[in-house]
Amino acid sequence: MNWLQLIERRDSVRQYEEDVDESTLAAVRKICQHVQRYNDSPLKFFLLPGAEVHQRQKSLGPVGRVLAPWYIAVVAGDDRDSLFNLGYSGQRVVLELTALGLGTCWLGSLVDWVAIGSSLNLGKGEAVRVLVAWGRKPESLPKKQGRRLPPEKIAVFPGDEDSKYPWRTVLEAVRWAPSAINAQPWRLAFDTDAVHLYSRPRRMTRKYCPIDMGIALCHLELACMQLTIPGTIAEREHPQRKGWEYWVSYLFD
Numbered sequence: 001m002n003w004l005q006l007i008e009r010r011d012s013v014r015q016y017e018e019d020v021d022e023s024t025l026a027a028v029r030k031i032c033q034h035v036q037r038y039n040d041s042p043l044k045f046f047l048l049p050g051a052e053v054h055q056r057q058k059s060l061g062p063v064g065r066v067l068a069p070w071y072i073a074v075v076a077g078d079d080r081d082s083l084f085n086l087g088y089s090g091q092r093v094v095l096e097l098t099a100l101g102l103g104t105c106w107l108g109s110l111v112d113w114v115a116i117g118s119s120l121n122l123g124k125g126e127a128v129r130v131l132v133a134w135g136r137k138p139e140s141l142p143k144k145q146g147r148r149l150p151p152e153k154i155a156v157f158p159g160d161e162d163s164k165y166p167w168r169t170v171l172e173a174v175r176w177a178p179s180a181i182n183a184q185p186w187r188l189a190f191d192t193d194a195v196h197l198y199s200r201p202r203r204m205t206r207k208y209c210p211i212d213m214g215i216a217l218c219h220l221e222l223a224c225m226q227l228t229i230p231g232t233i234a235e236r237e238h239p240q241r242k243g244w245e246y247w248v249s250y251l252f253d
């Protein structure tokens with residue numbers, strides 16, 4: 001399965017089978033050890049068994065809790081660069097787990113982060129910022145029909161769409177990225193020599209915005225790679241859009 005197919009296949013899974021075999025566990029451990037990063041900010045992935053996490057999930061009863069056999073605790077600083085990196089790398093992990101046929105769900109709330117971090121021997125400024133629940137998805141569970149903003153709300157094109165690049169496919173890959181409370185803060189300006197990535201954060205989910213943007217960048221880069229649109233990620237001159245905050249661009253070679 002290629003990256004575009006994995007992006008299409010992934011959805012947030014909130015129910016899991018209980019067991020995970022040793023070879024799957026070993027494969028996930030390896031993925032966490034070799035994940036591609038966006039920048040050099042400290043980032044660590046720890047595999048935690050369900051029993052260790054379930055007692056630290058905050059909610060009354062099972063409502064709102066995602067009970068999985070295993071979790072990945074993602075440790076990082078809480079500055080913008082660290083969280084952007086976390087989103088970018090974490091989503092690579094999520095897609096690689098999807099390639100193994102596993103279900104995943106990012107979790108950013110209802111967890112006692114201090115208690116989860118207490119057994120992990122963390123350095124100064126480091127803390128568990130999110131969990132990724134993972135495990136085998138029950139076969140009877142269908143892929144959900146997700147909801148997303150329409151393309152015209154999140155992207156602008158130069159004049160009439162240049163047909164040289166498959167813009168629409170790149171746009172769809174970003175559009176179907178996961179985001180906290182499905183806030184979809186990402187925005188895209190397609191140009192003849194680059195795709196520029198922006199955010200339009202909402203107040204309620206502002207703290208997750210850098211993570212969501214890292215996830216969006218991961219999808220943008222993988223889509224371009226899969227479509228053999230060679231390029232590099234860098235900050236560049238970009239069009240100004242009212243209410244949009246610029247992050248980075250994918251510059252075509």
Ligand SMILES: Cc1cc2nc3c(=O)[nH]c(=O)nc-3n(C[C@H](O)[C@H](O)[C@H](O)COP(=O)(O)O)c2cc1C
Pocket residue numbers: 010011012013014066105106107108109110130144146176177178179180181182208211212215
């Ligand atoms: C940073 C982040 C935090 C999230 N936190 C939670 C969470 O605490 N609980 C939950 O059930 N889903 C959580 N999600 C999953 C989103 O609700 C989900 O991605 C969004 O609704 C889109 O649905 P989809 O992933 O099925 O496409 C989170 C996603 C992200 C990216």
